[in-house]
Structures are given as C-alpha cells and as structure tokens.
Amino acid sequence: MTPDEKKIAAAQAALKEVPEDSLVGIGTGSTANHFIDLLATQRPDIRQTVASSDASAARLRGHGIEVLDLNAAGTLAVYVDGADESDKHLRLIKGGGAALTREKIVAAASTRFVCIADNSKLVDTLGAFPLPVEVIPMARSLVGRAMVKLGGDPALREDVITDNGNLIIDVHNLTITDPVAMETEINQIPGVVTVGLFASRPADLLLLAGDDGVTQLSR
Numbered sequence: 576m577t578p579d580e581k582k583i584a585a586a587q588a589a590l591k592e593v594p595e596d597s598l599v600g601i602g603t604g605s606t607a608n609h610f611i612d613l614l615a616t617q618r619p620d621i622r623q624t625v626a627s628s629d630a631s632a633a634r635l636r637g638h639g640i641e642v643l644d645l646n647a648a649g650t651l652a653v654y655v656d657g658a659d660e661s662d663k664h665l666r667l668i669k670g671g672g673a674a675l676t677r678e679k680i681v682a683a684a685s686t687r688f689v690c691i692a693d694n695s696k697l698v699d700t701l702g703a704f705p706l707p708v709e710v711i712p713m714a715r716s717l718v719g720r721a722m723v724k725l726g727g728d729p730a731l732r733e734d735v736i737t738d739n740g741n742l743i744i745d746v747h748n749l750t751i752t753d754p755v756a757m758e759t760e761i762n763q764i765p766g767v768v769t770v771g772l773f774a775s776r777p778a779d780l781l782l783l784a785g786d787d788g789v790t791q792l793s794r
C-alpha cells in the first residue's frame with residue numbers, strides 16, 4: 576500500500592467513529608482531506624461541521640457541507656484529524672500544516688478525538704518531526720532564543736502565515752521525553768500562541784493504517 580492508500584484506509588475507518596446526525600470537528604492536512612471526501616460521499620446524515628482551518632472549511636463547503644463557527648456550535652461529538660507523530664500513549668505532534676492552534680481548540684471542544692494516520696507516524700519518542708510553534712510575529716526572536724535554551728534548533732517556516740495571522744517556528748532536534756511538561760513550558764513563553772504538542776489532551780483513539788489493515792490504539 577502507498578502512504579496515500581494508508582491515509583485513505585485510516586480515514587475510511589474513522590467514518591465508523593462518527594455518531595449518526597452528529598456535529599463533527601474536522602482536522603487539516605492530506606489525511607483529513609480524505610476524511611472530508613469520504614464523509615461527503617458516505618455519510619449524508621452529517622450536515623454540520625466545525626473546521627480547524629480555512630482550507631478544510633473550503634473543502635467541506637465545496638462538498639455542500641455546512642461549516643459552523645465554533646462559538647455557535649457548543650460541544651462537538653467527535654474531532655477527526657491526522658498527526659505528524661504519535662507515541663503509543665496517543666500524545667501527538669501536530670502542525671505540519673500550520674493549523675495547530677485551531678486544531679487544538681476544536682479538539683478541546685470535542686468529546687472524543689479520533690486521530691487518523693499511516694503507520695509511519697507511530698514513534699517511540701516524539702521529536703524526530705520538528706516541533707511546530709505558532710508565535711505572534713513580534714515575539715519571533717524571543718521565542719527562538721527560548722527554544723535554543725530548551726535544547727532545540729529553531730527555524731522560521733518560510734513564507735507561511737497562519738490562519739490567525741501568525742508565524743510558525745519549527746524546532747528541530749528535540750527529544751521529548753516528558754511531552755506534558757514540555758507542552759506546559761513552551762505554552763508559558765510570552766508570544767507563543769500554541770505549541771504543536773497534544774499531550775495534556777492526547778487523542779482518544781488512534782486509527783493507524785498499515786499493509787495489514789487498520790490497527791486501533793486507545794487510551
């Protein structure tokens with residue numbers, strides 16, 4: 576199976592995790608895009624969603640699916656999204672698509688977080704994937720220096736402005752042995768909007784697609 580076929584398989588498996596007639600939170604990225612396309616064709620009962628990015632909102636609307644403002648939505652039944660890395664405790668690195676802040680907000684507003692990925696995303700220790708941090712533009716250098724103190728090598732993501740008008744710093748060469756502590760520490764730095772560690776609120780279910788089918792990991 577190609578990586579893309581695995582993403583489709585994981586997205587297909589996630590359809591079963593969506594309660595009938597429910598309000599669904601939708602993630603961002605290539606795996607989430609497959610989920611959107613499958614939802615549109617296979618789940619006519621799902622008519623209302625909340626999206627974690629402008630790109631996902633546009634894709635949903637292109638299928639004729641309504642996208643609500645989160646403030647008008649209340650609690651969502653389920654949030655379905657991909658990840659850049661997951662450990663076996665379903666703690667994630669996200670933000671490869673620069674949507675980490677809205678992703679974390681929509682995940683927090685959802686009763687359940689179902690993560691969908693191909694099996695290359697499962698790691699023993701988080702951090703081989705550069706850790707994305709969304710920062711307010713004027714704090715770019717300040718946050719970069721703080722990342723160096725934490726042992727990382729920060730790099731500004733070129734030509735990227737988030738949906739919230741901010742910058743992304745990708746922090747290379749971190750070995751994240753205590754993801755909850757690191758998430759808390761980075762989130763406290765002035766100018767940081769969100770760090771792409773989803774550890775305090777990990778996924779509830781990971782659907783991991785490989786050559787032998789889709790494996791379920793849950794907390």
Ligand code: 5RP
Nearest residue numbers: 604605606657670671672674
């Ligand atoms: C976007 C994300 C994505 O979920 C993550 O980058 C995975 O993307 P893909 O499904 O394309 O591999 O966090 O901000």
